[in-house]
Amino acid sequence: MAVEALGATVVVSSQRRRDGKWLWVLPPLLVIAVLVVYPLVLVAIESIPAWGDVVGSAEFRDALVRTVQIAVSSTVGCLIVGTFLAVVISFVPFPGARVVAGLVDTMLALPSFLVALSFTFIYGTTGILRAGGFLTSPWAVVLAEVTFYTPFVMRPLLAAMSRLPQAQLDVAASLGAGPWRVLRQVVLPEVRPALVAGGSLTLLLTLNEFGIVLFLGAKGTTTLPMLVHTKGIVMFDYPGACVIAVVQIALSLGLYAVLRMALGGRRARLD
Template sequence: MAVELLGVPAVRESQRRRDGKWLWVLPPLLLIAVLVVYPLVLVAVESAPAWGEVVGSAEFRNALLRTVQIAASSTAGCLVVGTFLAVVISFVPFPGARIVAGLVDTMLALPSFLVALSFTFIYGATGILRAGGFLASPWAVVLAEITFYTPFVLRPLLAAMSRLPRAQLDVAASLGAGPWRVLRQIVLPEVRPALVAGGSLTLLLTLNEFGIVLFLGAKGTTTLPMLVHTKGIVMFDYPGACVIAVVQIALSLGLYAVLRVALGGRRARLD
């Protein structure tokens, strides 16, 4: 009986501690509500009167199509270039390989407008190649995004390839498998999760890229972020800008959710 009585205060104290832990959830929830949820609600409310006009316009449809095209093309280019560079750095010995790998990390720290600025010195009307027509095309934006975002694919691939067992590659080579067969049947299947993760991140980033498109000023390359800037800052059409911003947010969150489900299913199959 005495043991039971002594146990009651201990149980109550443990309950109070568990209840107290939930209080620590309130500050981050409050911070998210003030800094994230409240501004999004304001944007959604401000956009209400302009949905029909904006969504039904050809300008919006063209910007949406151009945004998806540039993001998909840039991501595909990053996957190809990133995979090629990762294979060369990881499996083809050459002097300065570590320096090249270190430069990859440096690229991740640079702002995107520096790539666009370098393109003006290379392809601009007074640049090295004097290819002003190319600089004004959507392909210049795609090439600039490939240049800037390839390290986001290359870095996880380098990490994944560094963990590959070299003995497995040596055995495959000793059995007569050529380099292309080893790459296709052994290396790429092993690093596929890293490839998918890097490509997914790149797709999300290029979908919302603004600095490169703005700095290059390519004619006819109006993406959704550029359209938000034009309507909100240049034309002072805030309801129209809010409509496009809501669509951009929904598109990004929807793509993120799809990628999370796909990557979650892939991890489950791998486990």
């Protein structure tokens, strides 16, 4: 009887510990509900009366298309420039390679408006090149975003390339493969997960970029974040701003879900 009582006590104690663990879930859920869910619900409720007017307007459609165009163009540019620089830093020996790699890490800590500010000193009407027309074009926004977000592609690529076995590269070279063939058939397939991860992060960040577009003030370059700012802060059209904010959130979360599914499927195939 004593053994049975002891066993029952142990079972009850274990059950209480398991039940107590669920209590630790409540504080983070409460924080998320107050700081994230509640404001989003308020934004969604505030947007209800203005959906028809905003979504049906040409201003909204143009901003949506422009946002996607800039994000995709900037991401493609970052992939091209980031891959080129990562290959040069990793496989082309030159003095100061470590310094350049360190500058890449430093760029990750800088605010985006500094890039836009530097563009005004280069392309502004009183800048070095005095290309004021370019500075107010959408291409200036794309170039500024490529300049700022390229390190987000380079950093994972540099890490992946540093883990490539040198013996694998030497074997490919000993079999007569030239540098371009080694890069195309050996290096890029090995670092493709890092390339996809960096490109996905860049696409999400450029889709929601606000500081560069605001600081450059490019004519005709109204993106969804800029439209939220204009309607909410300049025009005091809060319901309209909430509609665009909801669309921006849905677009970002949808893209994030698609990328997570794609990356998850890739990891499953690799496993």
